[in-house]
Each structure stands twice: as structure tokens, then as C-alpha cells.
Amino acid sequence: MNRNSSFEESADEKEVFRDFNKEAPLIIQSNALPKECADQYALVYQSYNKWKEVHKSFLSVCEENNLIIYLQDLQNKMKPSSLWSMWSMLMKTLSANENIDLNKFVKLKNLLKNCSKGYRPKKSAVLKWQHIEEFMNRAPDHDYSSSTVSIVTYPANSAPGCQKMREQ
Known part of the structure; x- marks a missing residue:
């Protein structure tokens, strides 16, 4: 065999x-x-x-x-x-x-x-670029350090509609 x-x-x-x-x-x-x-x-x-x-x-x-x-x-x-x-x-x-x-x-x-029927989802609030800059400049670091870091570490121009935010 x-x-x-x-x-x-x-x-x-x-x-x-x-x-x-x-x-x-x-x-x-x-x-x-x-x-x-x-x-x-x-x-x-x-x-x-x-x-x-x-x-x-x-x-x-x-x-x-x-x-x-x-x-x-x-x-x-x-x-x-x-x-x-x-x-x-x-x-x-x-x-x-x-x-x-x-x-x-x-x-x-x-x-x-x-x-x-009749249900309307809530619209999320969207920050304008000027509000983000204002927060970054005026918020006390010791109170909002984690929020500031998360905004800062978000890569520039990688957010969808990032250019639109700057123009507004």
C-alpha cells in the first residue's frame, strides 16, 4: 500500500x-x-x-x-x-x-x-473655534488641565470639518 x-x-x-x-x-x-x-x-x-x-x-x-x-x-x-x-x-x-x-x-x-413617529433627536452642541481658543486661554490650568490636554493633543487638521471650524 x-x-x-x-x-x-x-x-x-x-x-x-x-x-x-x-x-x-x-x-x-x-x-x-x-x-x-x-x-x-x-x-x-x-x-x-x-x-x-x-x-x-x-x-x-x-x-x-x-x-x-x-x-x-x-x-x-x-x-x-x-x-x-x-x-x-x-x-x-x-x-x-x-x-x-x-x-x-x-x-x-x-x-x-x-x-x-414625531421623535426628534437632540442636536449636539458644536463649539466654534473661537470658543475653543477662549477656553484654552482663560480656563485655569489646575481646574481644567485634563480637558485642556485632550483638546491640545487632538492632531491639527485631523478632525472632520476642522477647516470649517476655523473659518467660523
């Missing part, structure tokens, strides 16, 4: 013990979520599962109804933009872990749209 045939036999033996039905979902789970914020996605998924555990005696057979109640409960604590983020993270994690497609849940999506 030559070496190649023994290699082929050992490769075939390994293939016999593989279970593609178990491997495929694991591959999907590990590659479905963005790597940078996978912890945040996992936290949202875990909080939904904890909520389900607490309310297990009331849960519906229909997952959409459960999600509607869950997001309705969160609506009292969160802004609509945060609810959309939660929905997006749940959509990815439920799809990867439980093969549930939230895009099919039309009532849930309509609820989120209705929650967002």
Missing part, C-alpha cells in the same frame, strides 16, 4: 464522523455578527432570553408576539433610536442562533415605526 492511499483513507474516516447539520449553524453563529461589537450583540440577546425566562408562563407560541411585548416594555425606558438598535441586534442574533427571521414580523416593524 502506498502513502497516498493511506492518507485518503484517513481523510475519509474523518469525514464520516463530521455532522454538517451541527457544524453549519456554528459557522453561521461565529460569522454572522460584527466582530467589533459581538459582545454588545450577545448582551442584547442574553437580556431578551432572560426576559423570556422571567415571563415564561406568559409567553406566546408566536415569537413575534413575544418580541412585541418585550420591545413595548423597553419603549418606556428607551428612545426610539435605541429601540431600532435593539431590534437590529436582535434580528442578527435571533437569525444566527435560532434561525428566526425578524424581517417577516410586519406587526413588530410597524410598532417600531409608530414609536418613532
